[in-house]
Amino acid sequence: MKKLPLLFALVIASMTVAFGQGYRADNFDFATGISLKTSAETPVAKRAKGGAHHSLGASINSMSHPRSSDFNISNSLGGYTTGNATIDGLIVDSGRRNSVDPLLLYSIMHQESTFKPRALSHKGASGLMQLMPGTARRFGVTSIWDPKQNIEGGTRYMRWLLDKFDGNINLALAGYNAGEGAVMKYGNRIPPYSETQEYVRRISKRYALIRDPYAANAANSIGREQMAAVQHKESTPLSMYERSVFSVRLPDGRLQLVSQ
Numbered sequence: 611m612k613k614l615p616l617l618f619a620l621v622i623a624s625m626t627v628a629f630g631q632g633y634r635a636d637n638f639d640f641a642t643g644i645s646l647k648t649s650a651e652t653p654v655a656k657r658a659k660g661g662a663h664h665s666l667g668a669s670i671n672s673m674s675h676p677r678s679s680d681f682n683i684s685n686s687l688g689g690y691t692t693g694n695a696t697i698d699g700l701i702v703d704s705g706r707r708n709s710v711d712p713l714l715l716y717s718i719m720h721q722e723s724t725f726k727p728r729a730l731s732h733k734g735a736s737g738l739m740q741l742m743p744g745t746a747r748r749f750g751v752t753s754i755w756d757p758k759q760n761i762e763g764g765t766r767y768m769r770w771l772l773d774k775f776d777g778n779i780n781l782a783l784a785g786y787n788a789g790e791g792a793v794m795k796y797g798n799r800i801p802p803y804s805e806t807q808e809y810v811r812r813i814s815k816r817y818a819l820i821r822d823p824y825a826a827n828a829a830n831s832i833g834r835e836q837m838a839a840v841q842h843k844e845s846t847p848l849s850m851y852e853r854s855v856f857s858v859r860l861p862d863g864r865l866q867l868v869s870q
Contacts, residue, residue, distance in 0.1 A: 676814075677777035681821075684713050690820055690857075691864040692716070692725035697738065700758050704765040710772070714779070715739075715765055717816035718786070720867045721809070721845055727757050739764030779817075783810045805848040812852055816867060819857060829857040829865055845869060 683706065690713075691698050701719070705712035722740040723729035735742050737760035746754050751763050768782060774790055775781035775798060784800045785793045787809040792801040800810055819825050836858075846852045846869060855869045 676779040678709075678711070678772050678779055678782075679777050681711060683709060683711050687712055687716055688820065689826055689865045690716060691860070691866055692719065693860075693866065694725070697725065697727070697757055697761070700761045704762045708762075708765045708769045710765050710768050713820050714813075714817055715761070715768070717813050717820065717867075718764065718768070718783075719761075720816060720869075721812055724845055727760075728755070736760070780810050780814065783813050808848045808851065812848075812855070816855055819855060820865075820867065825857045826859075826865055829859045831859040832861075834861055 684702075685706070686702055687698055692701070701715050702712045704710075705715050719725060719738055722735075723738050725738065727738055729738070729740065730736055731740060733742070736746075736754045738757055739760050741751060741754050741760055741763055743754070745767065746763060749763050749766060751759055753759050768786060771782035771785045771790060772779070775785065775793065780800060781793055781798060784806050788801050788803055788806040792803070792806070793799070796802065800807060852869055855867055857865050858868050859865055
């Protein structure tokens with residue numbers, strides 16, 4: 611792992627804080643897979659959104675079987691940014707349309723590509739949501755590098771996984787990483803793959819952090835030089851345990867996640 615600039619390191623140190631017919635069981639490694647369709651609004655977007663909900667401050671880590679129905683769908687990214695206002699808007703729009711919390715999508719994207727539209731894994735996963743070619747074809751993606759299509763594909767795939775696993779967020783995340791076939795193989799449980807288990811742990815932690823209203827107040831401010839370091843930092847490989855993830859406040863006042 612590359613060393614961060616000294617000043618940024620000091621900043622970090624100071625922070626405390628099914629299978630449907632016709633579908634194939636894709637298997638994805640830590641680079642993940644996703645998919646997309648550019649057609650009109652999917653029927654799932656028409657689902658009712660009623661029911662009881664926990665507050666935005668509820669921690670996913672405190673729930674043994676977190677379900678998407680237990681949380682409100684956010685109307686914004688809550689002050690967080692990818693560093694690109696257009697991409698921020700696409701996340702919120704796609705999340706609303708497909709009834710997937712934009713904050714969950716943001717958490718996934720931070721791990722998958724650290725918000726880099728041209729990210730490409732050694733396994734061939736591409737773009738912001740790291741779509742695998744086979745999964746992209748499965749969901750009708752026509753341009754895998756188009757941020758709008760890439761985000762919509764990842765969102766629709768997450769919606770499909772949430773429906774497949776009865777709204778269980780952890781199982782949906784495991785399926786996003788290892789493929790829904792792997793989750794089904796182990797009796798609809800998180801597969802005993804160290805990378806998949808680390809992936810679910812990381813996204814759960816990110817999701818809980820950015821939903822916590824106190825996280826914004828605790829975020830340390832960083833300068834433009836340190837902001838550049840944040841935006842160019844790669845995710846720690848899933849074969850390694852990620853020690854910490856923090857919220858930092860950028861020079862323009864917005865928030866962004868950074869992992870240590």
